[in-house]
Amino acid sequence: MSVIILAQPFDPWQTLAEYQQKKPHLDGKFGATAVFLGTMRDFNEGDNVSQMFLEHYPGMTEKHLEKICTQATEDHALLETLVIHRVGEINPNDPIVLVATWSSHRKEAFEACREIMEDLKSRAPFWKKEQLNSGEDRWVEKNTKGY
Amino acid sequence: MSVIILAQPFDPWQTLAEYQQKKPHLDGKFGATAVFLGTMRDFNEGDNVSQMFLEHYPGMTEKHLEKICTQATEDHALLETLVIHRVGEINPNDPIVLVATWSSHRKEAFEACREIMEDLKSRAPFWKKEQLNSGEDRWVEKNTKGY
Amino acid sequence: MFSVLNYGEAEVIVGIRVKFFASMRDLIGDDRELDADIVQQQDLKTADDVWNFCAQDKQRPANVLIAVNMDYVDGQTEVKDGDEVAFFPPVTGG
Amino acid sequence: MFSVLNYGEAEVIVGIRVKFFASMRDLIGDDRELDADIVQQQDLKTADDVWNFCAQDKQRPANVLIAVNMDYVDGQTEVKDGDEVAFFPPVTGG
Numbered sequence: 001m002s003v004i005i006l007a008q009p010f011d012p013w014q015t016l017a018e019y020q021q022k023k024p025h026l027d028g029k030f031g032a033t034a035v036f037l038g039t040m041r042d043f044n045e046g047d048n049v050s051q052m053f054l055e056h057y058p059g060m061t062e063k064h065l066e067k068i069c070t071q072a073t074e075d076h077a078l079l080e081t082l083v084i085h086r087v088g089e090i091n092p093n094d095p096i097v098l099v100a101t102w103s104s105h106r107k108e109a110f111e112a113c114r115e116i117m118e119d120l121k122s123r124a125p126f127w128k129k130e131q132l133n134s135g136e137d138r139w140v141e142k143n144t145k146g147y
Numbered sequence: 148m149s150v151i152i153l154a155q156p157f158d159p160w161q162t163l164a165e166y167q168q169k170k171p172h173l174d175g176k177f178g179a180t181a182v183f184l185g186t187m188r189d190f191n192e193g194d195n196v197s198q199m200f201l202e203h204y205p206g207m208t209e210k211h212l213e214k215i216c217t218q219a220t221e222d223h224a225l226l227e228t229l230v231i232h233r234v235g236e237i238n239p240n241d242p243i244v245l246v247a248t249w250s251s252h253r254k255e256a257f258e259a260c261r262e263i264m265e266d267l268k269s270r271a272p273f274w275k276k277e278q279l280n281s282g283e284d285r286w287v288e289k290n291t292k293g294y
Numbered sequence: 295m296f297s298v299l300n301y302g303e304a305e306v307i308v309g310i311r312v313k314f315f316a317s318m319r320d321l322i323g324d325d326r327e328l329d330a331d332i333v334q335q336q337d338l339k340t341a342d343d344v345w346n347f348c349a350q351d352k353q354r355p356a357n358v359l360i361a362v363n364m365d366y367v368d369g370q371t372e373v374k375d376g377d378e379v380a381f382f383p384p385v386t387g388g
Numbered sequence: 389m390f391s392v393l394n395y396g397e398a399e400v401i402v403g404i405r406v407k408f409f410a411s412m413r414d415l416i417g418d419d420r421e422l423d424a425d426i427v428q429q430q431d432l433k434t435a436d437d438v439w440n441f442c443a444q445d446k447q448r449p450a451n452v453l454i455a456v457n458m459d460y461v462d463g464q465t466e467v468k469d470g471d472e473v474a475f476f477p478p479v480t481g482g
Contacts, residue, residue, distance in 0.1 A: 013160035028189030028239040035182040038482050042175030055410055060458035092175040097482045105291045114257050126481025127410035139411045140480040144252045185388050207364035244388045273387025274316035286317045287386040
């Protein structure tokens, strides 16, 4: 299980491939991998967004994410979990968050991946500030509904 | 939207990365990507499995998968969908199926990805024959439950 | 009972093309080239009739799936010349 | 009102470390180095007291979240010397 807070851009698919290769205990045992990737869009709530700044609470963010991954691992008998979340300056098309879960069967991987994402969106201490094309900036105040 | 039936092994993460790059209409517009990857395990129902043969119904398989992807695209306002499914001889750790969905928001991507997988597992004409370590072979007769 | 009729260069299918997949092929004992399985029999009205004709004395498993022209149907569905009828067990892909 | 006391080489924190994030920092007008925000005040018993002391006349938004030692709590939670208390708006990551 890994929780990574990253201040630089990352390649989600290459990272996934490398992460999986380094987990020999998965060999032949995982039938299911569910992945969610959140990516920065260039629009939000009707406005064009040119850049974003992602703030977090160092220490608490990691602690909270580890807690929800541990909980999901127990609840769904996961074989492996990876969460990567960007902080700092982010540009359109940059990956923001990657959640990946590995399990024997698909039900567990799907449910765990979504539960981790929903908890992350509603409870993990991250905050987005958008820089609009107009020059204005603003804190994002709410997320879209997950269910 | 693409549905691909493949008789050779494939690298799921590299394929995803390349597929996404070739879709300029996604640029800046997709906030969410949900992915499911099914991988061959080396055990099933208590037995060690050395290899698998995946049969399909050429023509109907593609037609059925295209239908469920079109339905999911309408139901969930997807921006893009990719389904890749292996046929032929498959070895442990080989990817079997990849389903990826792109949308503006996570709810749609998650739900569409899972719905496509569930329909694929219960309705798309594919059949697995397992070769056991014991030398025996057998048709797989049922899937694990998805919900 | 199975044949493909060729008129000049064009292949003209007269009859119903029948396919069996996976364990259903094993059950029927069908090791022929499947694409050449054209049943020419005037009195086959439904998918059920096609099964009974091809399978002879073999009972159809309750969970068999039937497709006509690559769409799922039930056994009562009518079939006609040029149709493709397939029988297969529950699917296990993914 | 804010200070870090150094005794020899070891940093000894006497008081409550307070942090504000995102729009809550803007509201408080807190442009100090946050890690140095140690409140030394004997009569702060709860997280609510800490807010009131730091925010002075600024009303606390109804949806503010509170963490003590990096766990979510409510405003009635007691605090003591050495604790870290954080105030922040609803989260918007992911």
